Amino acid sequence: MPYVTKNPAQYFSALKEDSPEALHIGLFFSRTITEQQAADLVKLGRDIKNTSRLIRCLWLRFRDGDESICAALQAFGDELVGATSIQSLVIEGKAGLAEVQCLAGFFGDNKLRGLQLRRTDIDESASAVLRPLFSGSDSLKVLDLSQNSKLGDAFIQDMLVALSEGEVKIETLNIGECDIDATDNDDIERITGSGVEMIAGYVSQCKSLSSMTCRLLNLDDVGIGELANVFKRDDCFMRRLDLGGQFGNNGIKILAEALKTNQSIKTITLGCYKNLNDVGAEALLAVVDPFSTTHADRKSEWDSVNKSNHTLQSVYILDRPTVTVNNELVTKLRSLSNLSPHQTLQTKAWTHIESNIEGISHIGLETKHMPEVLSFVQKRGELNGLFQLIRSHNTLEVFEHPSPERARLSDQMDRIERENTLLKKLLKAERERSQSLRKDNHAIRNVYEKKYGKNCPSMTTCKQLWLDFVEVLKEPLW
Numbered sequence: 351m352p353y354v355t356k357n358p359a360q361y362f363s364a365l366k367e368d369s370p371e372a373l374h375i376g377l378f379f380s381r382t383i384t385e386q387q388a389a390d391l392v393k394l395g396r397d398i399k400n401t402s403r404l405i406r407c408l409w410l411r412f413r414d415g416d417e418s419i420c421a422a423l424q425a426f427g428d429e430l431v432g433a434t435s436i437q438s439l440v441i442e443g444k445a446g447l448a449e450v451q452c453l454a455g456f457f458g459d460n461k462l463r464g465l466q467l468r469r470t471d472i473d474e475s476a477s478a479v480l481r482p483l484f485s486g487s488d489s490l491k492v493l494d495l496s497q498n499s500k501l502g503d504a505f506i507q508d509m510l511v512a513l514s515e516g517e518v519k520i521e522t523l524n525i526g527e528c529d530i531d532a533t534d535n536d537d538i539e540r541i542t543g544s545g546v547e548m549i550a551g552y553v554s555q556c557k558s559l560s561s562m563t564c565r566l567l568n569l570d571d572v573g574i575g576e577l578a579n580v581f582k583r584d585d586c587f588m589r590r591l592d593l594g595g596q597f598g599n600n601g602i603k604i605l606a607e608a609l610k611t612n613q614s615i616k617t618i619t620l621g622c623y624k625n626l627n628d629v630g631a632e633a634l635l636a637v638v639d640p641f642s643t644t645h646a647d648r649k650s651e652w653d654s655v656n657k658s659n660h661t662l663q664s665v666y667i668l669d670r671p672t673v674t675v676n677n678e679l680v681t682k683l684r685s686l687s688n689l690s691p692h693q694t695l696q697t698k699a700w701t702h703i704e705s706n707i708e709g710i711s712h713i714g715l716e717t718k719h720m721p722e723v724l725s726f727v728q729k730r731g732e733l734n735g736l737f738q739l740i741r742s743h744n745t746l747e748v749f750e751h752p753s754p755e756r757a758r759l760s761d762q763m764d765r766i767e768r769e770n771t772l773l774k775k776l777l778k779a780e781r782e783r784s785q786s787l788r789k790d791n792h793a794i795r796n797v798y799e800k801k802y803g804k805n806c807p808s809m810t811t812c813k814q815l816w817l818d819f820v821e822v823l824k825e826p827l828w
Contacts, residue, residue: 352440354378354411358390365397372406372437379423380413388422395429398436405436412443423452431455438464438492446471446500450479458482464492469528473500473539477508484509485516494524496563501527502539503548510552519558525549526565530594531623541566546573553588554580561590565621569595571604578608581615591618598624598672599633606633613661613691621668631667631679638662638686640698648702649712655698660691700730707731794818 354376361375375398383391398405412419430436430453439462441449450457450472457480465483483490493513495501506525513520529535541549546569553559564577574597580586593605602620609615620626635642640654665683667675687694703710707727715723797818 352376352407352409354409356380356387358387358394361394362397365394365401365403367403369403372404374407374409375405376407376409376411378411378413379415379419381415383415383418383422388418388425391422391426392429395426395433399429399431399433401435403435407438407440408436409440410442410445412441412445412449414444420448420452423449427453427456430460432459434461436460436462438462438466440466440468441470441472442466442468444471446473447475447479450476454479458486460487461489462487463489464494464522465490466492466494466496467498468494469497469499471500472498472505474502474504474508477505477512481508481512484512484518488517490518491520492522493520494522496524496526496565497528498526499528499538501525501541503542503545506541506545507548510548514552514555520556521558522561523553523556523559524563524592526563526594527567530565530567530621532567540568542568543570543573547576550576550580553577554583557585557587560587562588563592565592565594567596569593569597570624571597571601573597574601575604578604581605582608582611584611584613586612587614589614589616591615592621593619594621594623594668596623598622598626599630602626602630603633606630606637609634609637609659609662610657612659616661616663617666618662618664619666619668622670623672625672625674626667626670627674628676628679631675631683634665635679635682639682641701647712648706648709652702652713655695655702658698660687660694660698663687696726696730700726703727704731 352374356378358377361373364373375394377391398408433456445467460483462483525541527538527540529538532538546564546566549564550573553562566573573595574593577593581588581591601624602622622630632642637659640651640658643654645651645654663686665686667673667680667683687697689697703713706712710723
């Protein structure tokens with residue numbers, strides 16, 4: 351438990367120090383606040399506003415008391431308005447609307463990065479006081495509503511609407527009820543299935559959210575389905591997930607189906623208050639470990655390797671009376687991987703290749719991929735694995751793969767061959783034209799010999815012969 355005190359003066363000297371070390375300030379409000387304590391609270395609030403030191407957390411714990419608590423807290427809260435040194439505020443215990451109203455001015459003007467309402471009685475009536483923080487803050491990153499008893503759907507709706515309308519970019523959101531296993535406690539105002547649906551809707555819109563805790567009595571299989579629809583989307587950036595409620599094997603199977611396509615969640619914690627046995631645990635394991643189930647052939651196993659989740663590293667199943675998962679499965683789920691997604695995929699790929707080293711044709715690799723495959727096998731299986739792969743009948747063709755120089759020369763040879771084919775066509779056409787002229791020459795000679803014989807002709811005869819030749823040339827050749 352964090353340290354809290356009823357003596358505000360304890361922090362005076364520390365606030366005046368010029369130190370880079372952040373402070374934790376814890377105050378305890380209970381029974382009656384004396385006049386001296388009230389005066390010290392006012393001075394403490396003033397010193398917090400003026401200090402140069404960073405205050406990592408201001409923790410306010412409340413127990414039953416009289417009206418002097420609210421009076422002193424109001425004066426303290428007025429001094430805090432505009433304080434920028436406080437990084438996070440925790441309100442714990444018997445605090446409700448009255449206590450929150452005392453800090454209304456501070457909620458409207460601050461630089462809080464985190465707000466935690468822990469085991470409080472805060473309900474819908476406090477929404478209006480907290481709304482300026484939810485909708486107007488540009489620094490709030492963490493919102494923790496853990497183990498509260500009066501939140502209800504109305505408060506959740508007001509809060510989520512305010513967060514959606516403002517510029518706040520929540521990175522961590524924790525919503526939890528106290529005693530979620532106590533179904534007969536009428537003093538607790540539960541968040542219903544509609545509230546769970548509203549939470550899922552906000553999560554789907556909040557792209558900055560990376561961590562979420564949702565522990566609610568009415569988080570059942572249907573609620574898990576609402577959240578699962580968000581987790582399976584490509585634009586889900588959640589990294590840590592903590593779920594607790596009235597779900598068991600069926601809800602876990604729904605979640606496992608969504609995790610098959612999720613590429614962001616690394617750690618999951620599950621608190622199931624319905625029957626969860628090996629069936630549900632094996633469904634989770636199969637999402638990450640493709641070798642945990644039997645496959646019809648090598649091709650189907652390889653497909654499972656590619657489709658498996660490579661991001662999820664740990665699944666913690668909390669011990670509950672309804673949980674009967676065997677210890678071996680629990681241990682496996684807690685340590686699925688400690689590698690990056692790419693390294694995890696490489697490990698799975700090598701496990702498959704190693705067991706099928708004599709034949710990997712089912713993987714569908716082309717010849718150009720084989721150098722990389724050989725390099726991968728040599729790194730993972732050393733020389734023994736490399737030699738086994740080379741000896742297999744599927745990989746000898748790697749040595750026929752052309753070098754870059756041969757590929758370049760091959761392109762040049764193809765171009766030269768195309769040019770040579772064109773020249774052959776031109777040469778053939780020229781030969782056909784020459785043959786035609788030769789035939790015409792023979793025809794003219796035959797005409798002359800028939801008319802004049804083979805004797806040398808006179809000048810008049812040559813002239814007439816030349817005119818006849820010109821007439822022949824005028825005739826088209828084609």
